[in-house]
Amino acid sequence: MKIVIVHGQNHEGSTCHIARMLAEKLHGEVQEFFLPRQFGKFCTGCTTCFCKDETLCPHYKELRPLTEALNEADVIILASPVYVYHATGAMKAFLDHYGYRWMVHRPDARMFRKIGVCISTAAGAGMKSTNKDMADSLFFWGVPKIYKLGFSVQATGWEQITPKNKAKLERSTDQLAAKIIRCSGKVKPGIKTKAFFGMMRMVQKNGGWNPADHDYWEAKGWLGSARPWK
Numbered sequence: 114m115k116i117v118i119v120h121g122q123n124h125e126g127s128t129c130h131i132a133r134m135l136a137e138k139l140h141g142e143v144q145e146f147f148l149p150r151q152f153g154k155f156c157t158g159c160t161t162c163f164c165k166d167e168t169l170c171p172h173y174k175e176l177r178p179l180t181e182a183l184n185e186a187d188v189i190i191l192a193s194p195v196y197v198y199h200a201t202g203a204m205k206a207f208l209d210h211y212g213y214r215w216m217v218h219r220p221d222a223r224m225f226r227k228i229g230v231c232i233s234t235a236a237g238a239g240m241k242s243t244n245k246d247m248a249d250s251l252f253f254w255g256v257p258k259i260y261k262l263g264f265s266v267q268a269t270g271w272e273q274i275t276p277k278n279k280a281k282l283e284r285s286t287d288q289l290a291a292k293i294i295r296c297s298g299k300v301k302p303g304i305k306t307k308a309f310f311g312m313m314r315m316v317q318k319n320g321g322w323n324p325a326d327h328d329y330w331e332a333k334g335w336l337g338s339a340r341p342w343k
């Protein structure tokens with residue numbers, strides 16, 4: 114099993130420890146990226162990726178190692194500490210670069226077989242909105258199975274987390290790892306993904322938002338009977 118962890122921060126704190134804890138329990142091949150150290154660009158808003166081609170993005174080359182890792186992974190773990198109730202700016206800036214991959218534009222067919230995990234930690238609260246920040250991208254990329262782990266660690270660093278809370282983290286990651294191992298290689302889109310894909314298909318059939326998107330759907334055969342999960 115190939116696992117990629119994208120860390121929304123550079124440091125190895127509580128969130129990083131928990132993401133690694135889960136990844137180790139999956140007994141796969143793990144690749145990690147820390148943001149912004151390994152990718153720290155902001156989207157310029159040129160919309161070239163949407164209107165023409167993502168390879169023309171000014172950050173395409175720097176983003177490519179992360180994109181390739183996402184494409185090849187069986188499990189994508191997006192992990193971010195809660196910063197003012199949301200994912201870190203670095204995580205958001207990273208995800209902005211994949212707007213063109215949303216189902217409304219040009220989703221990558223490989224996404225429809227993957228498992229996604231969103232992990233966030235807060236000193237107190239904000240895990241729900243933070244996990245949603247990341248889960249939204251996974252869903253709209255087409256990832257059919259998305260798990261969310263949010264922990265109020267009552268700490269600002271890994272060393273401060275109490276043994277009782279660390280034991281809870283172990284239990285939660287044990288349970289999730291078992292679920293992921295059980296369903297790995299067998300995930301298929303559910304009704305929500307299929308319905309959304311169907312709506313986007315109708316939009317593309319009627320010309321789409323731009324010729325680049327429409328031509329992509331046509332070339333994939335998705336305007337006919339082909340589907341990315343088949």
Ligand SMILES: Cc1cc2nc3c(=O)[nH]c(=O)nc-3n(C[C@H](O)[C@H](O)[C@H](O)COP(=O)(O)O)c2cc1C
Nearest residue numbers: 126127128194195196197198234235236237238269
């Ligand atoms: C800029 C910043 C904003 C934060 N905002 C929140 C917040 O909105 N809610 C909260 O409970 N904790 C907040 N925290 C605390 C962290 O989310 C919390 O300590 C987290 O577990 C840190 O994870 P890390 O060790 O992986 O960095 C914030 C911390 C920072 C640095």
